[in-house]
Amino acid sequence: MTIAAIDQGTTSTRALALEADGTARVVKAVEHRQIYPRPGWVEHDPEELIASIRACAEAVEAPEAFGIDNQGESCLAWHAETKEAVSPVVVWQDARTAETIVQLKAQGAETLTLERAGLPLDAYFSAAKLGWIVENLPEARHLLDQGKLRLGTTDAFFLDRLTGRCVTDITTASRTSLMNLESGQWDAELCRLFGVPMECLPKIVPTTGDFGALDVNGKAVPVTASLVDQQAALYGHGCRTAGDVKITFGTGAFVLMLTGAEILRAPDKGLLPTVAWQLAGEKPVYALDGGVYSASAAVNWGRGLGLFQDFDWLNRLEGPPALEGGLAFVPALSGLACPHWDRQARGTWVGLSIDHGPAELMKSILEGVACRAAEVVQAMSSLLPASGPLSIDGGMSANPYFLQFLADILERELKVSTNAELTGSGTAKLAALACGRNVAEGGTAQVVEPAAARGNLLARFDEAVKVSRAWKG
Template sequence: MSVIAIDQGTTSTRSLKLNEDGQYSITHSIAHEQHYPQPGWVEHDPEELIRNIQACINASGKVDAIGIDNQGESCLAWDAETKEALTSVIVWQDKRTSNVIEKLKQEDHEETTLAKAGLPLDPYFSASKLGWIIKNSPEAKEAQSRGKLRLGTTDAFFLDRLTGKCVTDITTASRTSLMNLRTHQWDEELCALFGVPMNSLPDIVPTTGNFGTIQTDNGPVPVTASIVDQQAALYGFGCRKEGDGKITFGTGAFALMVTGSELHHRPDLGLLPTVAWQKHGEAPVYALDGGVYTASAALNWAKGLGLFEKFEDINQFTSHAAIDQGLVFVPALSGLGCPHWDDKARGSWMGLSLDHEPQQLIQAILEGIAFRAAEIWNAMQQCVASTGPVPVDGGMSQNAYFIQFLSDCLGRTVQPANIPELTAIGTALLAAEGVGHPIAFTPEFGKHVPMVDRSAGYQKFQKAVGMSRNWS
């Protein structure tokens, strides 16, 4: 018995095959193009994503089930009859609805979104993007006039196109700001607030179950799991009980912590209640979520500026930490997420002098990302106490300097995953459970223990964050 996970991420689509003995392999990986039609806009070509998903599935050979994880908040419109995309995918990083969000804040609507969806008003979430499509896409308006409009996150588009089932799983729906976290259904008041017609949205279903069948080069294969990528990573880490958590460092950095059957509403801490997963026939499991918009994206930006040539060059440094030399970087290149929720904040180096060289600038970037992750983890500790080590994954988890600095910031052991594929592993494990054949898998981790007290540096970073806010 074997299953494959399709990990449809922000920059690439990859497939992982997991066998019943717990052995896995990457069967295919394809990067896709990022489109920036206007400042602050980020788009993907939905047809390119579909082609890449199909290529990944077909490259994986014969399997018993498929699981698909998705980008979360990224969304689009498509035709209910032809299944053709009517718009580009508006990516989670896209800020085109900032003015709409600001107007809603001024009208005091944030209390409503926090109470019902558990989410603040922010262009990060899908609701305002879907509302923008309704107002600005002639193709979407025309389809709506015919009663053939579909609106939703990318998972629903993929499933409708590939299996004929227009559904979204509860974890993805919880990222839209349109789902009521207590009823687990689309909320009429929230949909009206953002101008999104409820009858165009997909049905909300559990994370595992019958998502239809995909026709592949190796015959028909059922899809038995669909989930947001970060929740998939949480499952892949082996987090199952209250207080279990992880941080994934990808394009952005995302911390999740399981809260079990309890839904924690802590808007005062800037934390987001969300659904971790819901297995077929069972009640939802909840989590706390906190995101940093810019993590490895900041390093790619710095590399593009010529501050370093190879990623291997920034794993270790001979000089003292940048924060010890008075240099701070706030990684707000796309605004500040949790716990600040300020899309007008902007990235900045503070404390620059003629003595600083490129390597100190890079150190400051790595340290700034670590400080931002620490902000979120520290806030979570006020809700659900966790004394154990902090497991992490993603590309940056392989950077020794960064992980040691993160351990120092948190004042606790950090365990980088020895394998970089825990998002896909989590999706595959859920797909196997969905088809009735659970697979045992235990991830392995490294270990970094705190060596330096970074509390003074953390306070300096907090001061720098305050200066970066409301900049644009």
Template sequence: MTRILAIDQGTTSTRAVALDDSGQARVLASVEHRQIYPRPGWVEHDPEELLRNVSDCIESAGRDFAAVGIDNQGESCLAWNRRTGEAISPVIVWQDERTAADNERLRSDGAEALTMARAGLHLDAYFSASKLGWILKNVPEAQRLAGAGNLCLGTTDAFFRHRLTGRFETDVATASRTSLMKLATCTWDADLCALFGVPVDCLPDITETHGELGEITGCGHPLTASIVDQQAALRGHGCQHPGDAKITFGTGAFVLALAGPEAPDSGQGPVPTVAWARAGAAPVYALEGGVHAAAAALNWARKLGLFDDWTEIAGFDRPTAVSRGIVFVPALAGLACPHWDRRTKGSWMGLGLDADPMDLVQAVLEGIAFRTAEVVTSMESLAPVSQQISIDGGMTRNPWFCQFLADCLGRELRVSHERELTAIGTALLAAETAGCTIEPPSGGDVIEPRAQPAHWAETFRQARALAQTYARQRPDGGKTLGTA
């Protein structure tokens, strides 16, 4: 039996998943890593801890694999020594907001026209470019190594691949998340690099997402896929035609819809991105939009003591919170697509003395659904989105949330039974290069939408707009504490 090993290196854990030629996925190892919060708005990981977990997952899986694929967090990035491979900075995670003020200054100078035209991306701390520029300005060792020609700057995948295969490379899908790559040519753009203060010669070479990507030291397995986790999940969901879409509810909620062989126009909401590109073939593009705090918002509510067990919030014996005027805006890490507003923060509105913890949690779930619907609606303004959307992630095990989401979207949802779609997508891409034919998983529960009063969405829209107004009118202008 042919098996492919997928290493799913996510925001909270690293997982080793084996996929056999019947399409069956089996989790072989799972290791959590620390979340480091040195200042308000800053989120970091220990790069050596991440690499150790990746290596341990590969080693513990054994040697009976035709190929290995690795997916990564996307926009999280760091700096390391080209000669020794040693990390000289923490991983600055995609959620990190330390460069929000830098991006606002660039926007005030009119620089967003350049990033939108070349990279297709808004100016936002979410993307890697400003974080890499911050490292060069604030880490003295980075400046010293750059002067000596020994500095590596890149996303986490490039760090892993450099240490595991000896090749300083990133894939085209991950590069498209940096705001340093010209989307039309899939090459680093000198003007974008200059804008963010990132030397082009410190960046990795850009490769296809699946092909001959080197041999992993120690185990000898060929690395045949390297890709962003959300793009991997898109493939795992079976999305292969323009308009096919998926939503993954993890730390954040990320919507991706396939666009085809041409990059979609850059709009005010969702952003164009590379879905994948095989060796010798033109890239396939997608539209992407996200809600930065999805499961993260629920975990936060649980830590506040609003509920103890997930079964407590699988259903509610009361009308919807929004119908009673209670709304939560889940902007705990700012508003992403389609607003791109880092100043706005999370807020409950409409609370009275009769509100109880379940009202607050119900509003959190509803707020995530309403924000997800905003993302999908903004996508439809640029390209068609299928009438059935496939969803996965921990939150999709909550039946009440899934039904409310279907109602907000006004379309069918297919809730996958498979919990490892990101790893499966990575393995499917790795299998193509290895010459293996694997049938992807299919099936899932279909949820039909119910009619939802239009004023519910309008109530949420007004609450979200009020949260944005409050952020703009604060004496500090909504500036995140601790922003450099």
């Protein structure tokens, strides 16, 4: 019998089987479409995601239990009785509510969101997206009037549709800007602020427990864990002690530091308190979160410009940093998240000259992503010292130049896991824990030591960030 994870991510859905050594093996992967109906809008087809989840679950041989992780801030509306979606999935990257956020900030509403949810006002979070759905989609308004509207993040839709349980776990709820971080429940004032009817939201439950059962090839297989993908990765990295830090370099870069039983608030540093996980029958464990909107997205953008063709070439980059020679790139292609939270910032090259070719430009992109992650780590470390090496994963962790520059700029040791599936591992381990099974941590790690003290380059990068924020398109 197999404990498995369904990793429902931004670009694909994957089924992973938990191995005896604690690693996770990909059983099936299904990519889905990225839909861009207007500039700044990003959507997914809910039915396509449901079909992908079903296909992935059915690919697992003899499943004993599933854990499911989700995209976090992506959300939608659906019919309470038929379970049919009545909106597209509005993806976490979507910026259609940017003007609403500006208006709310002008009204001083950020004081309330920081106090209650621990989150700044930003189009990244689900609350404004859900309010937009209620305000702009006639079918949603019609169902609301009939008392048949459901609103929530993708996890609640998946569970309601596939297991009959309309619930969301506390980690996902903590990413909406509608949950009171202290009580772990929906907050009436926050719901009123964003125009989200609280009665339409799913019940908030712990990360592990009874999430119903998936029908897999005619057999009911229990779902015993559900949480946000980045929190799943934090657990998969083996972070268990306050001060443990992991960075996942995917489409964006996501830095999480475990803070234990304590909620650390640092709005002046742009850091977000969040729930790491809550085991059934136990109190929540908290973390600090800091996101970078563009990581591998910036690299792929550079590839699309024709700066390189294959990743083998990119992985062979070497020589002194571009930043050391005066060339900086700020990867604000979708604005700047933590610690700046400035959607108006623009992607910026500073210091270009006729001498710069594709290699220098791509080095500057890699360095820009590393510097943005370093900004977040530095902000976190000023509140709670990071313990031990920083644990790194994600596609960009395969690039030697990037890893060495990151170690140098942070002036600290990196630990790069050989287990490439830490999100799925974390999800499956939590599902196993809920079944009463303990699993080995699994995998070894490559250690990257600083080779040169380059922390001083962050001050130079900060000058480029100021240009990025000053240039309004």
